[in-house]
Amino acid sequence: MRLDYLTIFPEFFDVLGISLLGKAVDNGIVDIHAHDLRTWTHDRHRTVDDTPCGGGAGMVMKPDPWGEAFDDLLGADPDPSVHVVIPTPSGTPFRQDDAAQLSHADRIVFCCGRYEGIDHRVIDYASEHWSVHELSLGDYVLNGGEVAALAMTEAIVRLVPGVLGNPESLSEESYSQDQEGLLEYPVYTRPASWRGWDVPEVLMSGHHGHIAQWRREQSRELTRRRRPDLLTDE
Numbered sequence: 001m002r003l004d005y006l007t008i009f010p011e012f013f014d015v016l017g018i019s020l021l022g023k024a025v026d027n028g029i030v031d032i033h034a035h036d037l038r039t040w041t042h043d044r045h046r047t048v049d050d051t052p053c054g055g056g057a058g059m060v061m062k063p064d065p066w067g068e069a070f071d072d073l074l075g076a077d078p079d080p081s082v083h084v085v086i087p088t089p090s091g092t093p094f095r096q097d098d099a100a101q102l103s104h105a106d107r108i109v110f111c112c113g114r115y116e117g118i119d120h121r122v123i124d125y126a127s128e129h130w131s132v133h134e135l136s137l138g139d140y141v142l143n144g145g146e147v148a149a150l151a152m153t154e155a156i157v158r159l160v161p162g163v164l165g166n167p168e169s170l171s172e173e174s175y176s177q178d179q180e181g182l183l184e185y186p187v188y189t190r191p192a193s194w195r196g197w198d199v200p201e202v203l204m205s206g207h208h209g210h211i212a213q214w215r216r217e218q219s220r221e222l223t224r225r226r227r228p229d230l231l232t233d234e
């Protein structure tokens with residue numbers, strides 16, 4: 001899987017060389033390239049923004065640098081197997097299903113905007129050539145797309161075979177299908193007693209059936225309290 005990031009702050013993506021994703025890069029499972037969008041500017045000030053047509057506050061990212069970056073990175077031929085992910089507050093919510101689908105992609109280009117966003121014609125042009133996903137990390141406002149791209153990257157890449165040491169852990173996570181889309185149950189480790197708090201007895205019983213039942217009940221109760229929207233049968 002090749003991941004490209006178009007951004008005016010490429011250093012944001014230096015962290016991808018650390019930990020699990022770093023190992024995935026070292027193992028050749030993932031190939032990461034961050035690009036400074038100003039590479040595709042030609043004026044002395046390396047300008048990437050301009051005032052919004054129709055007025056309004058702030059600045060909008062000019063289309064030209066993005067178009068020239070696309071030309072260099074992707075060429076002009078349409079290829080639906082290339083996924084262009086555009087983090088935006090107006091995007092559809094990024095969910096586990098999106099991560100699962102994108103984990104099968106061979107190529108993903110993240111377009112990280114700043115200011116008040118990217119000239120919409122960039123999205124229109126990309127949509128004619130590649131598979132475009134306008135996605136939002138959540139219902140809050142960030143200053144740009146980089147943080148969202150990092151979060152989406154981790155959610156996507158950890159699902160790629162060979163990246164996680166123990167793929168079984170994927171099936172027991174919150175939002176995973178095996179977890180019936182419920183929140184993950186509380187987890188514990190040693191010591192059995194810590195500052196007056198004990199590990200639930202059932203987890204020390206060695207009775208796998210009782211443990212599984214307790215975990216299901218915990219997941220449903222936690223989901224009922226915190227995320228009733230995830231419950232389908234109530």
Ligand SMILES: N#Cc1c(-c2ccc3ccn(Cc4ccccn4)c3c2)n[nH]c1N
Pocket residue numbers: 087088089091112113114115116117118135136137138139140141142143144145146148
């Ligand atoms: N994903 C996601 C996001 C973003 C996001 C993503 C990209 C950009 C590019 C510029 N801005 C600033 C900005 C502020 C206000 C109105 C428009 N744009 C971004 C914000 N905010 N919140 C999310 N869940």
